[in-house]
Amino acid sequence: MPIVAEILIPLALDTPYSYVVPAGLELAAGDVVQVPLGPREIVGVVWGLAETAGGSNLRPVTGRLPYPPLSEPLRSLVDWIARYTLAPKGSALAMVLRLPDEAAAAETVRVAVRITDKPPSRPTPARTKVLAVAVDGALRGKSALAKEAGVSLSVVDGLIDDGVLETVAVEPEPVAPPPDPDSPRTPLSPAQAEAVAALIEPFPWPPSLSADRAEPAETDLRPVLLEGVTGSGKTEVYFEAVAACIRAGRQALILMPEIALTAQFLDRFAARFGVRPAAWHSGIGGKRRERLRAAVAEGEALVVVGARSALFLPFASLGLIVVDEEHETAYKQEDGVHYHARDMAVVRGRLEGCPVVLTSATPAIETRVNAARGRYRHVRLPERFGGRRLPDIAAIDMRLDQPERGRFLSPPLVSAVKHTLERGEQALLFLNRRGYAPLTLCRACGHRYQCKNCSTWLVEHRFRRALVCHQCGYAERRPEACTECGTFDNLTACGPGVERIAEEAAALFPDRRVVVLSSDFPGGAERLRQELDAVAAGECDVVIGTQLVAKGHNFPFLTLVGVLDADIGLTSGDPRAAERTFQLLQQVTGRAGRGEKPGRALVQTYQPDHPVIAALLSGDAERFYAEEIEAREAAGLPPFGRLAALIVSASEREVAEAHGQALARAAEPPEGVMVLGPAEAPLALVRGRYRFRLLVKTERNVDLQGYLRAWIARGPKVRGNVRVAIDVDPQSF
Ligand code: ADP
Numbered sequence: 001m002p003i004v005a006e007i008l009i010p011l012a013l014d015t016p017y018s019y020v021v022p023a024g025l026e027l028a029a030g031d032v033v034q035v036p037l038g039p040r041e042i043v044g045v046v047w048g049l050a051e052t053a054g055g056s057n058l059r060p061v062t063g064r065l066p067y068p069p070l071s072e073p074l075r076s077l078v079d080w081i082a083r084y085t086l087a088p089k090g091s092a093l094a095m096v097l098r099l100p101d102e103a104a105a106a107e108t109v110r111v112a113v114r115i116t117d118k119p120p121s122r123p124t125p126a127r128t129k130v131l132a133v134a135v136d137g138a139l140r141g142k143s144a145l146a147k148e149a150g151v152s153l154s155v156v157d158g159l160i161d162d163g164v165l166e167t168v169a170v171e172p173e174p175v176a177p178p179p180d181p182d183s184p185r186t187p188l189s190p191a192q193a194e195a196v197a198a199l200i201e202p203f204p205w206p207p208s209l210s211a212d213r214a215e216p217a218e219t220d221l222r223p224v225l226l227e228g229v230t231g232s233g234k235t236e237v238y239f240e241a242v243a244a245c246i247r248a249g250r251q252a253l254i255l256m257p258e259i260a261l262t263a264q265f266l267d268r269f270a271a272r273f274g275v276r277p278a279a280w281h282s283g284i285g286g287k288r289r290e291r292l293r294a295a296v297a298e299g300e301a302l303v304v305v306g307a308r309s310a311l312f313l314p315f316a317s318l319g320l321i322v323v324d325e326e327h328e329t330a331y332k333q334e335d336g337v338h339y340h341a342r343d344m345a346v347v348r349g350r351l352e353g354c355p356v357v358l359t360s361a362t363p364a365i366e367t368r369v370n371a372a373r374g375r376y377r378h379v380r381l382p383e384r385f386g387g388r389r390l391p392d393i394a395a396i397d398m399r400l401d402q403p404e405r406g407r408f409l410s411p412p413l414v415s416a417v418k419h420t421l422e423r424g425e426q427a428l429l430f431l432n433r434r435g436y437a438p439l440t441l442c443r444a445c446g447h448r449y450q451c452k453n454c455s456t457w458l459v460e461h462r463f464r465r466a467l468v469c470h471q472c473g474y475a476e477r478r479p480e481a482c483t484e485c486g487t488f489d490n491l492t493a494c495g496p497g498v499e500r501i502a503e504e505a506a507a508l509f510p511d512r513r514v515v516v517l518s519s520d521f522p523g524g525a526e527r528l529r530q531e532l533d534a535v536a537a538g539e540c541d542v543v544i545g546t547q548l549v550a551k552g553h554n555f556p557f558l559t560l561v562g563v564l565d566a567d568i569g570l571t572s573g574d575p576r577a578a579e580r581t582f583q584l585l586q587q588v589t590g591r592a593g594r595g596e597k598p599g600r601a602l603v604q605t606y607q608p609d610h611p612v613i614a615a616l617l618s619g620d621a622e623r624f625y626a627e628e629i630e631a632r633e634a635a636g637l638p639p640f641g642r643l644a645a646l647i648v649s650a651s652e653r654e655v656a657e658a659h660g661q662a663l664a665r666a667a668e669p670p671e672g673v674m675v676l677g678p679a680e681a682p683l684a685l686v687r688g689r690y691r692f693r694l695l696v697k698t699e700r701n702v703d704l705q706g707y708l709r710a711w712i713a714r715g716p717k718v719r720g721n722v723r724v725a726i727d728v729d730p731q732s733f
Pocket residue numbers: 186187188189192228229230231232233234235236237385554594
């Protein structure tokens with residue numbers, strides 16, 4: 001009987017396609033194959049095989065391709081992603097399947113030349129120049145040597161033929177040199193040692209700490225929440241778990257929000273393990289990326305530190321996943337396949353049978369509830385390392401201590417910065433707003449400058465002399481005269497952005513080095529990483545930053561944090577606003593006093609009595625969590641209920657709205673399901689597309705995905721340029 005193969009193709013397709021396996025071709029699940037699709041040939045992965053009587057009408061598989069097969073856990077991950085997020089299964093496969101680029105990966109040896117002790121037979125001036133360079137005995141490529149000597153390549157070739165120079169094969173520098181788990185380290189504090197023991201004892205591979213025990217501890221594969229205030233040494237603690245993992249011969253993956261992947265972190269890893277870890281982020285490209293992927297697949301890269309896409313690497317023998325700063329919103333991907341990298345890490349860990357450690361000083365409510373219910377283990381580090389105190393946090397009541405007109409720094413904050421600088425320490429002024437001013441208006445006619453494609457105000461960026469949309473990137477020159485009424489010099493910047501605060505700080509402290517750190521930093525991510533390292537080295541006095549500086553960084557000279565507008569996030573209608581604001585403020589104030597000297601934080605607020613601000617000031621995180629969890633439970637919000645959002649968009653408003661309404665009519669929510677909307681999405685117009693949103697709220701035990709699938713199936717057909725995006729567990733709503 002013929003064998004039929006189900007082939008999943010990495011395109012937006014919901015199911016695998018069937019092909020017949022030609023006689024003589026042996027296939028197994030996971031094999032990478034080539035198949036015909038319409039008029040072309042395309043790559044796919046064998047998802048299933050079955051012997052059947054039919055299948056004579058099917059096209060045959062063209063052949064197997066010489067790539068490593070997709071492992072069973074990765075195939076299960078693809079199935080899981082598609083089932084959970086409702087993304088097409090082929091789109092989920094596209095995140096995992098990356099075919100090695102032969103040419104790039106093949107770069108294993110390179111040829112270099114070096115000088116021998118034979119004198120040249122004909123010492124021409126050109127030859128003499130080459131020898132003058134080569135005399136140091138260093139290895140150089142042929143063309144590098146010719147270039148350095150300022151001669152043509154043929155001169156170098158002539159010297160090689162003569163035996164004056166010899167060629168040598170050089171191994172490229174390794175992409176993933178092995179970390180040494182037993183390189184000497186500074187001792188752990190007793191609290192840290194206890195946390196390490198609690199953390200790794202139940203892990204499935206033999207941890208060294210329990211080697212001398214008669215009875216090995218019982219294996220426990222639940223994910224672990226490693227919670228501790230900023231500076232308590234969570235990193236040091238999970239490094240020991242990484243060490244135990246690689247001692248057992250398994251690979252470890254450390255996930256981080258992309259921007260936290262600084263040289264500082266890599267150096268810290270090197271201080272513990274002797275070498276820098278292999279880093280996987282958007283900045284590494286080409287050959288290096290290919291070689292690293294190959295090293296991961298061969299089990300040679302023992303530790304990978306990476307941004308969320310590292311989760312899909314084909315590890316040969318994964319033994320541990322750490323999700324650093326698990327509460328970070330950057331872990332949620334909100335275009336293409338909508339997924340949360342933390343939740344996905346937990347799933348991958350389960351499929352691979354390896355432990356997962358989530359670390360945070362301010363865990364997500366979901367994670368806290370999972371820990372409280374025993375679904376996750378909970379390991380805590382109560383204090384800062386070395387007896388360092390958490391910063392004292394005080395409020396500045398802006399109703400009483402107003403800044404001067406047109407200024408944003410209150411007198412008490414200005415004087416605190418002044419004293420900090422006088423002591424030779426650093427101050428951070430935190431404002432979560434990029435650019436110069438969030439709104440520009442004309443004083444003569446009242447016109448407000450708005451994006452042509454989005455329902456957002458244009459943000460003035462003074463350094464770029466432009467008005468910019470933060471949603472779609474649209475930018476226009478800041479006009480001299482109002483584009484509405486033509487009046488000159490009447491445009492006013494309303495409200496502050498970080499650039500405006502930098503201007504104010506520069507005026508107040510003219511002889512100090514002031515730096516603005518936001519995602520607009522000129523020169524891109526790499527330059528920004530360098531600048532963060534410079535700040536950590538104490539090379540500037542006043543840092544003005546957005547949430548980008550709040551996270552994960554260690555600035556040892558920083559002793560004062562000023563939060564400029566603590567209430568900024570609290571006014572939105574988003575039920576997660578309180579949690580987000582609390583996490584962000586806790587993180588940013590925690591930047592102070594991580595070095596030798598104690599730190600303090602001053603928080604400018606109009607609502608010092610708001611529960612979030614009050615919890616922050618009193619340092620009573622437990623109370624905040626208790627109240628917030630209770631409120632979520634009462635409202636049936638996650639994790640006590642489940643949520644999904646359907647965003648319907650189209651280039652005409654009426655079309656989007658009509659489709660949304662037709663969807664709502666087909667909703668037929670059963671018991672335990674509530675469908676709200678369509679309503680204009682919080683961003684009603686993005687990139688020229690009008691957006692309407694339907695929210696689905698269900699009780700905890702409802703099969704949300706099953707309901708969504710049935711609903712979409714009986715709902716209206718998607719026509720024209722209408723698009724429906726499904727976001728399960730939306731992060732803002
Ligand atoms: P967290 O990740 O909880 O914010 P870190 O692991 O970054 O904390 O530790 C905070 C600071 O304390 C870092 O500068 C770190 O080098 C230092 N530190 C923590 N534990 C130790 C230790 N056992 N020995 C020496 N320094 C430590």
